[in-house]
Amino acid sequence: MNLAQANTPSPNNNNLFAKIVNWFGSTLGKILVSILVPAVTFIVLWQGYLFLTEANAPQIFQVIVAIVWGVGGVALLYLVTDWLVMKLPAKAARTLQPFVFVGPAIAVMGWFLAIPVVRSLIASFRNALGTQWVGLDNYVYAFTNPRMLETFRNNALWMVFGTSFSVGLGLLIAFLADRTKAEVVYKSIIFTPMAISFVGAGVIWKFVYTYKGTGVGIQEIGLLNAIVSALGGTPQPWLNIAPWNNFFLIVIMIWLQTGYAMVILSSAIKGVPAELLEAARIDGATETRVFFNIIIPYIKGTLLTVTTTIVIFSLKTFDIVRVMTGGNYGTNVIANEFYLQSFTYNDAGKASAIAIVLLLLVTPVIVNNIRSFNEQRKGF
Amino acid sequence: MAKGQKTTKRTQSFWTNFVLILICVIWMVPVIGVLITSFRPSEDIFKTGWWTVFPHKEDIEIDRVVLPEDVDVNGPITYGGKTAMFEEWQRGIELDDGTKATWYGNKRTRTLVISQNQWVGFATKLTLENYKDVLTGKTITYKDAQGNTITRVGNNLGGAFLNSLAVSIPGTIIPILIAAFAAFGFAWLEFPGRNIFFTIIVALLVVPLQIALVPILQDYVSLGLNGTFLGIWLAHTGFGLPLATYLLFNYISTLPRELLESAYIDGASNFTIFTNLILPLSVPALASFAIFQFLWLWNDYLVALVFLGEKNQTVTIAVARLVGEKGQDWHLMTAAAFVSMILPLIVFLALQRYFVRGLMAGSVKG
Numbered sequence: 001m002n003l004a005q006a007n008t009p010s011p012n013n014n015n016l017f018a019k020i021v022n023w024f025g026s027t028l029g030k031i032l033v034s035i036l037v038p039a040v041t042f043i044v045l046w047q048g049y050l051f052l053t054e055a056n057a058p059q060i061f062q063v064i065v066a067i068v069w070g071v072g073g074v075a076l077l078y079l080v081t082d083w084l085v086m087k088l089p090a091k092a093a094r095t096l097q098p099f100v101f102v103g104p105a106i107a108v109m110g111w112f113l114a115i116p117v118v119r120s121l122i123a124s125f126r127n128a129l130g131t132q133w134v135g136l137d138n139y140v141y142a143f144t145n146p147r148m149l150e151t152f153r154n155n156a157l158w159m160v161f162g163t164s165f166s167v168g169l170g171l172l173i174a175f176l177a178d179r180t181k182a183e184v185v186y187k188s189i190i191f192t193p194m195a196i197s198f199v200g201a202g203v204i205w206k207f208v209y210t211y212k213g214t215g216v217g218i219q220e221i222g223l224l225n226a227i228v229s230a231l232g233g234t235p236q237p238w239l240n241i242a243p244w245n246n247f248f249l250i251v252i253m254i255w256l257q258t259g260y261a262m263v264i265l266s267s268a269i270k271g272v273p274a275e276l277l278e279a280a281r282i283d284g285a286t287e288t289r290v291f292f293n294i295i296i297p298y299i300k301g302t303l304l305t306v307t308t309t310i311v312i313f314s315l316k317t318f319d320i321v322r323v324m325t326g327g328n329y330g331t332n333v334i335a336n337e338f339y340l341q342s343f344t345y346n347d348a349g350k351a352s353a354i355a356i357v358l359l360l361l362v363t364p365v366i367v368n369n370i371r372s373f374n375e376q377r378k379g380f
Numbered sequence: 381m382a383k384g385q386k387t388t389k390r391t392q393s394f395w396t397n398f399v400l401i402l403i404c405v406i407w408m409v410p411v412i413g414v415l416i417t418s419f420r421p422s423e424d425i426f427k428t429g430w431w432t433v434f435p436h437k438e439d440i441e442i443d444r445v446v447l448p449e450d451v452d453v454n455g456p457i458t459y460g461g462k463t464a465m466f467e468e469w470q471r472g473i474e475l476d477d478g479t480k481a482t483w484y485g486n487k488r489t490r491t492l493v494i495s496q497n498q499w500v501g502f503a504t505k506l507t508l509e510n511y512k513d514v515l516t517g518k519t520i521t522y523k524d525a526q527g528n529t530i531t532r533v534g535n536n537l538g539g540a541f542l543n544s545l546a547v548s549i550p551g552t553i554i555p556i557l558i559a560a561f562a563a564f565g566f567a568w569l570e571f572p573g574r575n576i577f578f579t580i581i582v583a584l585l586v587v588p589l590q591i592a593l594v595p596i597l598q599d600y601v602s603l604g605l606n607g608t609f610l611g612i613w614l615a616h617t618g619f620g621l622p623l624a625t626y627l628l629f630n631y632i633s634t635l636p637r638e639l640l641e642s643a644y645i646d647g648a649s650n651f652t653i654f655t656n657l658i659l660p661l662s663v664p665a666l667a668s669f670a671i672f673q674f675l676w677l678w679n680d681y682l683v684a685l686v687f688l689g690e691k692n693q694t695v696t697i698a699v700a701r702l703v704g705e706k707g708q709d710w711h712l713m714t715a716a717a718f719v720s721m722i723l724p725l726i727v728f729l730a731l732q733r734y735f736v737r738g739l740m741a742g743s744v745k746g
Contacts, residue, residue: 049610059539059542059543060542062546063542063543063545063546066546066550066609067545067546067549067550070550070553070554070609070610070613071549071550071553071554071557074553074554074557074558075557078557078561082651086649086651095571097569097650098565098569098570098571099565099571100561101561101562101564101565101569101650101654102561102562102565102566102569102571102577104558104561104562105558105559105561105562105621105625106562106577108558108614108617108618108621109580109581109584109618109621109622109625111596111599111618112592112596112614112615112617112618112619112621113584113587113589113591113592113618113619113622114580114584115595116591116592116594116595116596117587117591119595120591120592120594120595123594123595169403172399173400173403176396176399176400177400179393179396180393180396180397180400182397182400185404186400186403186404188729188732189404189407189408190403190404190407191732192725192728192729193407194675194728195675195679195721195724195725195727195728195729196679196721196724196725197678197679197680197681197696197699197720197721197724198679198681199679199681199696199699199700199703199720200679200696200699200717200720200721202700202703203414203699203703203713203714203716203717204410204411204413204414204717205410206703206713207410207413207414207417207710207713207714208410208413210710219427219428219429220429221425221426221427221428221429221430221710222429223409223410223413223429223431226429226431255407255410260739263736263739264739264740267736267740287392312586315588316588316590318681318682319681319682319696322681322700323681323700323703323704326704335588335590335682338590339682342593342594343686348594351594352594354590355588355590355591355593355594356591358588358590358591359587359588359591362586362587362588365586366583366585366586366587369582369583369585369586370579370582370583373579373582374579
């Protein structure tokens with residue numbers, strides 16, 4: 001903004017400063033400045049980039065530079081582009097300015113999400129290295145190979161059991177906690193796992209399931225095996241027993257996602273009009289009936305949204321499986337198979353086909369989102 | 381009648397609290413176990429469960445007896461008035477005086493450990509050693525279950541922590557900045573293609589990011605962006621933008637029209653209106669999304685794994701590597717897990733209200 005102000009001709013031209021200001025106002029000056037400013041911006045950013053990629057400065061210093069450079073750079077780019085556009089004739093400026101605002105977002109989303117959909121689609125019809133067309137081979141693999149069928153089965157387990165338990169438990173806790181004094185405490189405890197990474201949760205639960213092996217004088221250090229031995233059972237390597245190990249992994253998802261379902265559903269339950277509940281209770285309805293006949297129908301919409309979100313989560317599940325079993329012992333899932341195909345076996349064709357399968361699985365949600373968005377904003 | 385109702389209410393309330401407490405205990409115990417373990421000395425962790433830090437009854441060694449050379453260890457062995465085979469001694473035999481004798485190690489040791497079942501109080505042998513070991517990138521030593529000293533290179537979680545900051549802070553601010561500009565543009569400026577572009581953004585909300593990994597990695601390799609902070613910021617910006625734009629659009633488009641119009645009349649440019657009016661007014665929405673994005677970035681594993689790899693590793697990668705390479709080193713893994721959790725937990729607990737608000741607004745995203 002300060003630079004733009006330099007263009008206003010100064011009323012008294014008799015000092016050197018005013019002369020310089022005036023020179024900046026001339027057409028030649030304008031052009032020069034218009035080139036100079038972006039050039040300087042570019043050089044500053046480029047130097048920052050070189051520093052970050054090559055420097056051997058102490059890590060903490062590099063990190064601070066990285067933060068300042070990244071955040072400042074983006075702000076600077078907007079400032080400079082807007083300033084440049086405003087230099088143009090008024091009409092052109094008015095047409096172009098909206099694109100200064102939305103352009104970067106559209107460009108980045110195009111590069112990172114929209115165009116990759118097309119590129120992955122093309123790659124899914126080509127071979128491992130992307131050198132030849134192979135027709136539908138990759139999709140034949142994706143839909144018929146036993147490895148893939150196993151991942152479909154497991155993802156179905158995640159989807160059905162993970163989602164129903166997360167939503168069910170979340171609903172139960174939200175409903176019960178609503179009528180207690182310590183509601184905030186209960187809800188905070190259940191909700192907190194949301195802040196924990198899947199990798200961290202993996203460590204926590206791996207420790208619960210850990211197995212020391214059988215032998216004399218061995219004391220199990222994993223909680224589950226300790227409980228099993230205390231009850232007179234034999235300790236088991238829980239994560240190696242197919243297909244039950246899938247359920248031990250799904251428990252982690254439930255542990256993480258119940259809090260999400262609970263928070264959203266809890267606020268929906270609080271939205272049920274008190275008069276409605278009061279009226280039902282006066283008519284002698286039991287709490288169970290109030291729950292099923294009034295609360296559930298009232299929060300149906302929210303229930304559907306929460307379920308959809310968790311279903312999508314279960315379809316994309318990756319980190320938990322990767323950390324806990326690496327997809328071995330019959331616990332492979334679609335997203336892990338995608339990871340293996342693209343980064344372990346370097347088969348871009350199969351990997352892309354799997355990614356497209358994932359996309360197809362969420363397509364109904366995409367269509368629904370667009371439809372409801374258009375309904376909401378008729379006058380957009 | 382009234383009294384009966386009161387009792388019913390009380391029983392109901394009791395059971396409600398009982399069920400909730402039970403669920404909360406189940407929810408918390410795994411975390412408590414890891415937290416306690418992270419402060420225990422490594423030898424103890426390998427030998428006994430973490431719950432033994434609480435008062436409990438345990439067999440405490442009070443004496444060791446070495447059997448004379450003339451005892452045939454392959455036949456029945458007699459000690460303390462009991463006669464049994466080696467295998468039974470190995471499992472431990474209750475003696476008449478209430479103590480227990482257990483064979484130590486293999487047959488050749490000829491040693492019996494005499495122990496007594498006693499009450500043990502709270503464990504006081506707690507240490508910060510595990511945290512020190514896991515944070516450093518230098519050589520560390522610790523003891524394994526048999527008491528052998530192990531020396532190896534630390535996992536440098538301290539460095540990973542800094543890297544995670546370098547990924548998460550710009551990776552949170554950059555998309556918010558870009559999204560705020562775009563949301564303002566979509567909400568208040570007229571331009572061709574506005575409808576189409578925004579519909580595409582809504583469609584991109586749930587596109588699985590797996591679809592982008594292979595093509596973007598190809599681009600990064602040819603641009604030399606692989607393994608750089610810039611690369612991962614751009615990636616997180618790309619993947620976070622649809623939700624950020626959508627949320628901020630919903631918020632910014634509801635700001636009162638008169639406010640903006642009067643600013644236009646006063647001659648303010650779009651840019652000034654944006655920086656001086658829209659941004660300050662949108663702070664609640666920006667904060668909600670910022671927490672959301674920060675937690676997501678800090679806890680992200682897949683994107684960091686693909687675009688950063690082991691160069692500039694983040695905490696999630698460091699922890700996952702530790703689990704992969706040293707799957708039994710619980711003293712390191714538990715401490716590492718806590719190092720990775722501490723910052724998001726603080727952010728989360730301090731700013732929960734904003735987080736919940738963002739969650740509600742964003743529940744269309746997968």
